Amino acid sequence: TDYCYMNVIGKDSMFLSYSISGGNITGKMKYKNFQKDSSSGDITGTVAGDTLRVNYKFASEGTNSEREIYFLQDSGVLLEGLGEYADPSASKQVYSSAKAINYSKGRRLNPADCTMVASRLK
Numbered sequence: 001t002d003y004c005y006m007n008v009i010g011k012d013s014m015f016l017s018y019s020i021s022g023g024n025i026t027g028k029m030k031y032k033n034f035q036k037d038s039s040s041g042d043i044t045g046t047v048a049g050d051t052l053r054v055n056y057k058f059a060s061e062g063t064n065s066e067r068e069i070y071f072l073q074d075s076g077v078l079l080e081g082l083g084e085y086a087d088p089s090a091s092k093q094v095y096s097s098a099k100a101i102n103y104s105k106g107r108r109l110n111p112a113d114c115t116m117v118a119s120r121l122k
Helices: 114-121
Strands: 002-009 012-021 024-032 039-048 051-060 063-074 077-080 108-111
Touching: 002 077, 002 114, 012 039, 012 114, 024 051, 024 114
Parallel strands: none
Antiparallel strands: 002 012, 002 108, 012 024, 024 039, 039 051, 051 063, 063 077, 077 108
């Protein structure tokens, strides 16, 4: 089963498509920003209760990076977690504290049609 989500705020949008097998997540994600750097790449991770813990491997402005991102499943929507990264300049950014992640200030992703999301992720 593929799970597909999107978020649109003004001219900025975000697309996410993933599947879960045996508690493991694989998928693709894209941040399409109007006036900031956009990025797209692959996600891998795990599901723990109602939390998706993913590693986002992405290319942005010709540079490859990795960043840890958590999502909280809440009444059919996904809430993007925002938190401080231990070393923001590292090539792989990990949260300094999983307990300090804030899910009320991140993007709110709504379920979306997988065919449409797949076309946006290309």
